[in-house]
Amino acid sequence: MNCFRNGVTRLLLTRIPFFKEIIVSSFSCDSCSWSNTEIQSAGRIQEQGVRYTLAVTSRQDMNREVVKTDCASARIPELDFEIPAFSQKGVLTTIEGIIDRAVAGLEQDQPARRATDKEVARKIDEFIGKLRQLKEVNSPFTFILDDPSGNSFVENPHAPQRDEALVVTHYRRSPQQCALLGLEGEEVDAKPPDAADDLRDEVLQFNTNCPECNAPASTNMKLVQIPHFKEVIIMATNCDSCGHRTNEVKSGGAIEPQGTRITLRITDPSDMTRDILKSETCSVEIPELEFELGMGALGGKFTTLEGLLKDIRDLVEKNPFTLGDSSTPSRTGKLQEFIGKLQDIIEGKAQAHFIMDDPAGNSYLQNVYAPEEDPELSVQRYERSFEQNEDLGLNDMRTEGYEPEPASGR
CATH class of the missing domain: 2.20.25 (N-terminal domain of TfIIb)
Known part of the structure; x- marks a missing residue:
């Protein structure tokens, strides 16, 4: 599309454990040496959408790797700038790379604009200058990546520790977003009242x-x-x-009036056999390893403590940005040390605290002394914050005193 001569496009179907399957396409032209690379998701759409909010404060943040699918939108609120969904092809790049692509897209038609409308061209030149100044990070700004398909990603360079500058939010898609992705709700035939058996x-x-x-x-x-x-x-x-097996658990009841924080002090190898119900709204923390797993990660699971810790280990090992081809040597050593400490906990060679925090109150950790109290297990109930209620969709939910508006008499 640069010189309109024939070039070569190469396609590669590859499987990245953290992102499922992707299609990598690379185009090159021998006539004008123009090249272009794109990625497309070849896997399934995730059950929830994902939103990454990153506070960019340094030049190092500009080098964070980003997977942006074609259905993801990117925003910079400080400039009131947005790259809408489906306006660009999927790409594996960095924060700086996304800004460069935006600048290149705005500059593409500038010569024609200068000839037809100098005022519009001047304003776009000013905006391009502001985008380029962002790359110097003279002042902090916010980068938001919103993907209803759940297949985009922003790198956490501090993994497996929590990144204070990065907030990851999983959410349920709206009907409009489902329609945009080509998803349709399935109608389920309701059972007749006389068939309401157990x-x-x-x-x-x-x-x-x-x-x-x-x-x-x-x-x-x-x-x-x-x-x-x-x-x-x-x-x-x-x-x-293919022999693939997977399981998932969903809460069969309503959201509890209070959130639940469960703390277990792991002191014996037998603790690994405790049953665990981790809902999709539950976060996991291991203070001794400075590790935190956010809500929505790993989905809902009904397993044992050993099974959940092994899933966490596999999640870190299979992430290409931590121990895969895209990792850096300095980070690889730190993560190998983390996996070794986690394996010691699994094998009962080290003691640690295992904390489950579920704002919805739908998670569970087995008390092996039930109905007596467990000396190593504590369960705390707490009032949810406004932000937690917002994540659960409770602030806009009205279930009491609701009266529909009267019908019009016309």
Whole structure:
């Protein structure tokens, strides 16, 4: 598209563990030496959208790696600047690279604008100057990446420690966002009142596609009562084509009036066998390792403490920006040390505190002394903050004293 002569486009289907499958395309032209690279997601759309909010305060932040899919939008509120969804192809770049692409896009038609409308061209030149000044980071600014498909990513250079400058928010897509992604709600036939039997002993099955190979598979769903807790829904998917297995748990009840903070002091290898219900709104913290896993990560799980710690270990090992091809040697050594300490906890060679914080109150950690108190386990109830209620969608929810507006008499 530069000199309009024939070039060569190369396509590569590859699998990145953290981002599932992607298609990498690379174009090059021998006539004018112009080249271009793009990525497209070849995996499934995630169950929730994701929003990354980064406070850029230094030149190092400009080098953070970013995966931006074509359905993601990028915003810089300080300049009232936005790159709308589907206006650019997917790309693997950095914060600075995204700004450079925006500048290149604005400069593309400037010669024509200067000939037809000098005033508009002058204003765009001024705005391009402001974008270029952002690269120097003379003053802090905010970078927001919002992807309804959940397949975009902003690097955390401090992983596995928490990044104070980066806020990751998972959210449920709106009907408009679902329509934009080509997703349609499925209508489920309601059971007649006379068929409202007890589903606790029944395993329901519905057809779906494997998240790994996309082959037809089946998902089993069952309602389970956890002793001394509540009912949950367990879903398991098995693929006969590639052997992939996955399971997920959803809370079968409502959001609790208060949040729950569960703290377990791991002192014995037998603690690894404790049952755990981690909801998708629950965050996990291990203070001794300075590690924190945000809400929405790993989804909902019903497993043991050992199983959850192994999932955390696999999450760090399979992330290409931590220990993969995109990692740096200095960070690799630090993360290898972290994985070693985590493995010591799993094998019972080290003691640590395991903290689960669930604003929705739908997570659970087994008390092996039940119904007596567990000396190593403490459960605290707390009032949710306004921000936590906002993340759960409770601030705009009205369930009491609701009266519909009277119908018009016309």
